Amino acid sequence: xxxxxxxxxxxxxxxxxxxxxxxxxxxxxxxxxxxxxxxxxxxxxxxxxxxxxxxxxxxxxxxxxxxxxxxxxxxxxxxxxxxxxxxxxxxxxxxxxxxxxxxxxxxxxxxxxxxxxxxxxxxxxxxxxxxxxxxxxxxxxxxxxxxxxxxxxxxxxxxxxxxxxxxxxxxxxxxxxxxxxxxxxxxxxxxxxxxxxxxxxxxxxxxxxxxxxxxxxxxxxxxxxxxxxxxxxxxxxxxxxxxxxxxxx
Amino acid sequence: xxxxxxxxxxxxxxxxxxxxxxxxxxxxxxxxxxxxxxxxxxxxxxxxxxxxxxxxxxxxxxxxxxxxxxxxxxxxxxxxxxxxxxxxxxxxxxxxxxxxxxxxxxxxxxxxxxxxxxxxxxxxxxxxxxxxxxxxxxxxxxxxxxxxxxxxxxxxxxxxxxxxxxxxxxxxxxxxxxxxxxxxxxxxxxxxxxxxxxxxxxxxxxxxxxxxxxxxxxxxxxxxxxxxxxxxxxxxxxxxxxxxxxxxxxxxxxxxxxxxxxxxxxxxxxxxxxxxxxxxxxxxxxxxxxxxxxxxxxxxxxxxxxxxx
Ligand SMILES: Cc1cc2nc3c(=O)[nH]c(=O)nc-3n(C[C@H](O)[C@H](O)[C@H](O)COP(=O)(O)OP(=O)(O)OC[C@H]3O[C@@H](n4cnc5c(N)ncnc54)[C@H](O)[C@@H]3O)c2cc1C
Ligand SMILES: Nc1ncnc2c1ncn2[C@@H]1O[C@H](COP(=O)(O)O)[C@@H](O)[C@H]1O
Numbered sequence: 001x002x003x004x005x006x007x008x009x010x011x012x013x014x015x016x017x018x019x020x021x022x023x024x025x026x027x028x029x030x031x032x033x034x035x036x037x038x039x040x041x042x043x044x045x046x047x048x049x050x051x052x053x054x055x056x057x058x059x060x061x062x063x064x065x066x067x068x069x070x071x072x073x074x075x076x077x078x079x080x081x082x083x084x085x086x087x088x089x090x091x092x093x094x095x096x097x098x099x100x101x102x103x104x105x106x107x108x109x110x111x112x113x114x115x116x117x118x119x120x121x122x123x124x125x126x127x128x129x130x131x132x133x134x135x136x137x138x139x140x141x142x143x144x145x146x147x148x149x150x151x152x153x154x155x156x157x158x159x160x161x162x163x164x165x166x167x168x169x170x171x172x173x174x175x176x177x178x179x180x181x182x183x184x185x186x187x188x189x190x191x192x193x194x195x196x197x198x199x200x201x202x203x204x205x206x207x208x209x210x211x212x213x214x215x216x217x218x219x220x221x222x223x224x225x226x227x228x229x230x231x232x233x234x235x236x237x238x239x240x241x242x243x244x245x246x247x248x249x
Numbered sequence: 250x251x252x253x254x255x256x257x258x259x260x261x262x263x264x265x266x267x268x269x270x271x272x273x274x275x276x277x278x279x280x281x282x283x284x285x286x287x288x289x290x291x292x293x294x295x296x297x298x299x300x301x302x303x304x305x306x307x308x309x310x311x312x313x314x315x316x317x318x319x320x321x322x323x324x325x326x327x328x329x330x331x332x333x334x335x336x337x338x339x340x341x342x343x344x345x346x347x348x349x350x351x352x353x354x355x356x357x358x359x360x361x362x363x364x365x366x367x368x369x370x371x372x373x374x375x376x377x378x379x380x381x382x383x384x385x386x387x388x389x390x391x392x393x394x395x396x397x398x399x400x401x402x403x404x405x406x407x408x409x410x411x412x413x414x415x416x417x418x419x420x421x422x423x424x425x426x427x428x429x430x431x432x433x434x435x436x437x438x439x440x441x442x443x444x445x446x447x448x449x450x451x452x453x454x455x456x457x458x459x460x461x462x463x464x465x466x467x468x469x470x471x472x473x474x475x476x477x478x479x480x481x482x483x484x485x486x487x488x489x490x491x492x493x494x495x496x497x498x499x500x501x502x503x504x505x506x507x508x509x510x511x512x513x514x515x516x517x518x519x520x521x522x523x524x525x526x527x528x529x530x531x532x533x534x535x536x537x538x539x540x541x542x543x544x545x546x547x548x549x550x551x552x553x554x555x556x557x558x
Contacts, residue, residue, distance in 0.1 A: 016512055017377040026381050038494075094349070095358050118494055123376055124361050129319065129349035138320050138425040141346050144487065154428065158487045160342040160441075160496070161432040166318070169424045178477060178494065179487060214358035218371065218384040226519065229540035231531075235553040238525065238543050246523045246540065248445070248502040249469060249558070 001111035001148075001170070003046040003055045006101055006128075007039040007075050009068040009090075010121040017121075023219040035071040038116025040078070041176040044183040045146065046114050047079035054148050055112070057081050061104050063097050064090050069199060076194035077186035083199040088211055094122075096211055098130035103207025105135055110171065112153070117142050117175040128175035138168040144179040250279035250369070253307075253330050255338035255348070258285060258293035260315065263300075265442050266339035268403035271300060273396040274337045275404065276366035280304050283411075284329055286322050288315025294413055301409035309416040316427035317343050323350035324420035330355070333391070340395040340497075352393040359393045360385060362497075364400035378493040378516040398441060399499035399520060433488060440489065443472035445502045448491055448518070449484070450476035452507020452528065452547055456484040461551040462506065468558045474498065474518075476508045492517035507547050510535025527551075 011017055012032040020027045035043075049055035060075035061084040062068040068090075072083035086100045105113060115128040132139040140146065140155025144163065147154040153168045158177045186194070204211050232238045242249045252274045257264040267283070274281045281302065285294040286309040294308040307329060313321045326347065330336040336351060338344035340362045352359035364382070365373035371386045372394070440446065447462050447469070459473065466473050474491040475484065491498055493516035503521035508514060510526070510533055518524070519538050526539035529546050536542040543550060 011377070013513070017380045019381050026377060093358055095353060095356075098353060120493070121377055123374075123378070123493065124359075125345050126349035126352070126359050126361060129346065130353035130359075132319070133323060133350040133353035136422075136424075138422070139346075139350070141319070142342065158342070159430075160488060161430075162486060162488050163431045164316075165428040165430070167426045167428050172424075177487075178481065214389050215360065215385045215387055218386050220376075220381045220383045223375065223379055223382050223519075226524075226538050227540075229524070229536075229538075229542060231536070231542045231544060235543065235545075235550055235557055238541055239554070239557045241541050242502070242523070242525070246502070248523050 001055055002057050002059065002108060003049060004105065004108060004110040004113045005042045005046045005058060005060050005075065005080060006113070006115040007043065007060050007062045007071050008036040008116070008119050009033055009062065009064055009071045010036045010119055013037055013120055019220040019222050023221055025217070026220055033067070035074045036116050036119050038118055038176050040183045041178070041180050042114040042116055043075045043078045043080060044181045045176060048181065049148070050079065059084060059108060059110070061086065061101065063088055063092055063100050072199055073194050074186065076197045077191040078184065082197055085199065085201045086207065087201055087203050092211060093214060094124045094126035095130055095214065096209070097127050098134055099209045100204060100207055101127070101131050102134040103209050112170065112172060112174065114174045114176065117177055128173050132173045137171050137173050139173040139175070140166055140168055141175040142177040143174050144177050146174055251333045252277055252279040252281045252335040252337055253333040254281055254283045255326060255336065255344060256283050256285045256293065256297050257339050257341050257343060258287060258290060260287045260290040261292045263293050263296035265403060266341050266398045267297070268300065268406060269398035269401045270337055270339040270396045271404045272401040273363065273366060274335070275302065276401070277335055277369065279334060282307060284309065284326065286314040286325055288312045298411040298413050299407045299409055300411070301405050303409055303411040305412045305414050307414050307416050309418065311419050313419055313421040317347065318425050318427065319347040319350050320422040320425045321420050322347050323354060324422065325418055326351045327354040328418055329416060335392045335394060337394045337396060339398050344395050348393055348395055355391055355393065357389040357391050357393055358387060359395065360387060361395050362397040363394055364397050378512050379519065380512065397497060399497055433486060437466060438470065438472045440472045440474055440496050441498055444500050445469045445471035446474050446498050446500045447471050447504040447506065448474035448476065448508060449479055449506050450508030451478035451482065453479060453484060459485055464555040465551065465558065468555065476514050505535050506551065508535055509533050510538065
């Protein structure tokens with residue numbers, strides 16, 4: 001079966017992002033960019049399905065400006081077979097990303113679409129579920145284990161109380177949680193090979209989707225600062241402070 | 250203007266997160282109804298009807314909704330929600346699963362995890378692991394919103410007597426089914442609702458050592474949390490993870506033990522009223538947000554702390 005994986009270009013997870021002084025936007029000047037960690041887990045899972053003989057082809061798709069081809073190449077180096085960039089400006093809203101991904105799904109007819117559960121820049125946690133609604137496919141979100149059994153997909157999900165297992169009909173959508181797998185590192189030869197793999201560029205018009213905006217960012221600001229705290233000498237002083245100063249115990 | 254709040258419940262009782270979502274809905278200033286979708290959920294619906302200030306409680310009681318399968322429940326919410334200006338739910342794992350599906354069915358954006366209401370169409374929400382607060386304005390006629398529960402004080406659970414109305418619509422998409430659940434049962438308060446939380450990180454070394462936290466949690470009536478590293482290493486289950494991609498907590502007192510203070514962890518706890526950090530590395534970033542920092546080996550400090558409480 002064909003597996004489609006959605007990968008997003010985001011700020012590297014180690015970067016502490018700040019608001020610009022004028023509050024117009026976040027300051028991303030000279031900031032290190034990377035593949036969204038949850039998307040890396042998605043690629044890994046797809047590649048493992050291929051290695052297990054379950055998947056026949058893994059296609060990595062990213063929506064964004066030309067720079068996101070870097071993240072598609074990363075996915076190709078990790079083992080995806082070919083890539084698709086849907087060319088848009090950056091910062092397209094999840095609903096529109098989902099519509100564009102639906103366009104790709106209609107074209108490619110994958111049996112499984114794997115996305116991250118959340119982009120670590122916008123912290124939306126929306127796109128996979130929206131794609132589910134648009135395509136009419138079932139979804140296994142926040143997945144920590146998936147198994148393909150013929151026409152069905154068994155998904156174990158991380159939920160507030162613990163774990164839940166669902167059975168979904170294929171084609172289906174999965175969004176990854178942290179425990180699904182531990183992604184591999186791309187080897188140098190695979191990085192070289194990835195440069196030669198096929199990468200097609202599509203426009204929203206090719207997919208019949210209009211890029212619209214539903215939300216405008218009015219401003220960004222830093223969160224409330226915490227007052228500097230103190231170091232206590234020992235456990236006795238800690239207990240005293242909590243009882244008599246903070247009055248929380 | 251009217252708002253539909255989606256109840257969080259387990260069929261037999263209403264979850265506290267619903268009360269935070271109602272508080273956010275009140276801040277939007279519209280009439281509020283509550284939808285309880287479930288299977289054999291009349292007990293939860295009765296509790297919802299007791300929440301003060303509610304117009305009516307709509308109850309869709311059907312086996313198709315019993316396990317909150319997103320494929321089914323989203324169709325229901327999209328249908329019932331068509332009559333409302335706002336559809337609001339607490340940002341629980343359940344709503345995070347269902348609500349974006351609702352938004353897409355209605356062809357509108359979802360505004361995730363709002364922390365403040367600035368006006369009928371303008372909201373604040375954290376982005377980049379809470380390092381930045383964005384103010385966003387929606388141009389959609391209908392707004393689908395999830396609420397960060399820690400940002401809104403819950404409304405009262407009792408005192409109201411809203412009418413209860415049955416919704417007959419049955420949506421069974423027939424593409425997903427419930428297989429099973431492993432849900433932790435604990436006598437401790439729920440992590441997201443506890444007034445004291447004590448969390449352990451990689452420094453705990455193994456799951457067995459979390460007993461050191463349990464003794465203290467018992468004395469304080471605290472919930473126990475963990476960092477991602479502790480969960481990934483298998484010390485404790487996933488539902489204990491606090492952070493950007495885990496649970497968001499804001500208790501009166503948060504005690505971080507053997508946790509370095511990565512931005513992803515801070516994103517889940519830095520709105521706590523009082524933060525205590527116990528770490529043997531005096532340069533650990535967790536101390537930058539701690540009101541009281543104790544530089545110590547946790548294996549010495551924890552038994553002593555338990556004894557002194
Ligand atoms: C996409 C993504 C999402 C993430 N989401 C989350 C999330 O939701 N929540 C989360 O927590 N993390 C999250 N992380 C992981 C995060 O980046 C850190 O790796 C993690 O928080 C580290 O956990 P830790 O502090 O327990 O471990 P470490 O960073 O290894 O710190 C262990 C600490 O224990 C101290 N220590 C060791 N032994 C002792 C001792 N005997 N006594 C006292 N102190 C001791 C050490 O000094 C050290 O400071 C995420 C990462 C990514 C990439
Ligand atoms: N621009 C994009 N291009 C490709 N995939 C995306 C894009 N935006 C979001 N996704 C996918 O949707 C997941 C969840 O993103 P979000 O809904 O923004 O939190 C990501 O992990 C990706 O798999």
